Amino acid sequence: MKTRNETEKLHINLFIMGCGHHRAAWRHPNSCAERLTDIAYYESLAQIAERGKLDAVFFADGMSVGSMEDGFHWHLEPLTALSAMSRATRHIGLISTVSSTFYTPFHAARLVGSLDHISGGRVGWNVVTSMFDAEARNHNYVSMPAHAERYARAEEFVQTVLALWDSWSDDAIERDRKGRYADPAKVRKIHHQGDHFLVDGPLNLPRPPQGHPVLIQAGASEQGRDLAARFAEAIYAVAYDLPTAQRYYQDIKGRVKAAGRSAPVPILPGLVTYAGSTMEEAKAKQRTLDECLPVEASLRQLGLFIEQDCSDWDLDAPVPELPPLAEFTGPQGRYSTILRIIKTEQPTLRELLGRLAAGGGHCTMIGTPETIADEMERWFREGGADGFNLMPPSLPSGIEDFVEHVIPELQRRGLFREEYDTTTLRGHLGLERP
Template sequence: MLHLNAFLFGCGHHTAAWRHPDSPVERLGDITYYEELARTAERGCLDAVFFADGHSVLDPAGGSWWFLEPLTALAAMARATDHVGLVTTVSTTFYTPFHAARMLASLDHISGGRVGWNVVTSMFDAEARNHGLEAMPAHAERYARADEFVGAALALWDSWDADALVFDRAGLWADPDKVRPIHHHGEHFLVDGPLTVPRSPQGRPVLFQAGSSEQGRDLAARRAEGIYAVAYDAESAKSYASDLRQRARAAGRDGDAIVIMPGLVTYVGSTMEEAKRKKAELDALLPVEQSLAQLSMFVEQDCSDWELDAPVPTLPPLSEFTGPQGRYETILRIIQKDAPTVRELLGTLAAGGGHCTMIGTPESIADKIERWHRSGAADGFNLMPPMYPHGLEEFVEHVVPVLQERGLFRRSYEGARSLRELLGGR
């Protein structure tokens, strides 16, 4: 079976989504908006919703994507739903293991065992300066801290046995032999334990990771149960999945048990023409000057005079490019695969920034999803609708039924009591 996750992100994953007349921009501080999104995901029997986080305001004029604190919001969303998983980002650079473990275990109790933790190290110096740091620590240091952080959190969750609580009113609340300190004294953290929250329904939240660097892949291979991957086409997705599974086996794990979900941007229409119109409508809302300036930075040449409705001018091959190669390689893949105009390229980069993009009817999108799945390119997808709530509603109402009819996706949550079970684990 496929695994499907909805990545919640403001008004949508298209940079200009908030400017659309039908956008929910005025509701971003209203918890009922997020509760409705979670219920829509649950109506489609999705595995989970994922609420990312950030620790600085990127661009007040262009829209700040971070609004409600995710753990707080997910606590409310847990009460508004019954089955769908609830995944949140918690930064190992800005939190401590005890703090994170206590909050996530509490949320796992509140939700009845539906919580996942996307382990991130954070990225921006502006975030660091909101937490008493002049700049982000070096990449290698962040990942060393993250690995120790996760190890300490896992130990804290295991500091209570499942049957530790006795509730003997004669005088024994919990069995002292089944509640243990962890005595973690590492390079980055000192944590005695035990945790102040008894063992949660899942025992420990499901661990997710989204790193693509060498250290990120190694951390994912050692720790993650689910991966949020970046891949524009099936070929690069298969390469990533193969590498990740090999690293997991080298770490002594079952590489095939890791659920890998590339990001997926979809424009769904009753016809291909309608789907393309939806994309063009959002692309037309992009601030052109700002978008061309960003593209200029990605390709390291001046794009300000490029004709918007003409094909993208020929770019140097990857071997001749001296700047950051990941994003540039993705741009070359988009041009090779789709032959876009400059305007279309800006729109594709604005919605997902290099994640797989599928434009078409429910049947044609289901065809592509099925090909990715059967070829081993993806165990499922992290859905990134260009615009909320319509994009998620359209996928749930029109694409999911096609996948269900083909036997590729569940029709109910029957038999799964936790997020880990939804992902195929125990």
């Protein structure tokens, strides 16, 4: 069990995804499907999260249109949306995904740095290498570059962006109305020339309020974990259960230490919650969303995951026995998760489809505020997480339930802040300013 002092608190982000993280959330009659291009919708989500004193709101991003059945294709560009959301909030952090494969360092440094100024130092950037050929073909690539090439580019990308933010000293600006605006000795070119980028600098923007907006990563592969351990200041993770979370936590913390870093680097697994006043009420909320799933499409997707036709299986019977992992020839990560869900939860086929539709391999907690807080506390105290990246299955109801019922229970236990005591995202996460 990890020993924590009394001052340590959970870190909690809201991961905003359309109408919610359940694939069928947009199909519910009361969903906000008509508001996905309405900035007031996203502002209201940020305000709810801020009412709960959450550390930040977070947008993932994609560069291509997804399934027309799922309704998960991307709408507003996240940095643009967060600029507006920063004006509708005062304290909460604002985190956007940035693709190191499709952006250039100067462009990213200017956009993210500008938002840090606009928000008064509340910005984080989640660096990804992107995944899909459909995205690549929107950015002058025939297909995605090889995995190793993407990560080599990502490392150089991060180093160059940080150098651009450091190209202005904090005290560079003089504003001498009878002399000069800034000290030229404190605004420096970076003269970067690498394998992927040529950038002279300096950035045409003074140093951001946080020095560096908070760098977040989600390393899963060996290269991803290595990059995260050397550069990330917070890490998003995927963990189905506590033992999986503990293994990842120990591995990353060990790599951070081996890299010679002493920063806390909070690890935040994704968390799907269904909260109700009773277990029956919580399960009813889950069932309501599951019943909105298009069954045929869901069965086709499951068939792809397990590499067999399941279209004629009984929806309300237990899932038929699947081959062991050692005999499976397809992608093993998701298949392994499916096997764990079946073994642990013993769902019917219909329940499995719903379980995969909301969060997939991420941890799911269903119950009362007290039982959800119990489990969050267990992960926190037993070395599985420093906090969580909330993935409400439906929005706004999922985050309203959490803020109104789970947060007060966490506060009662001394596990979560009752008021903001810092003004920057770095402050919320307990990180020093570089």
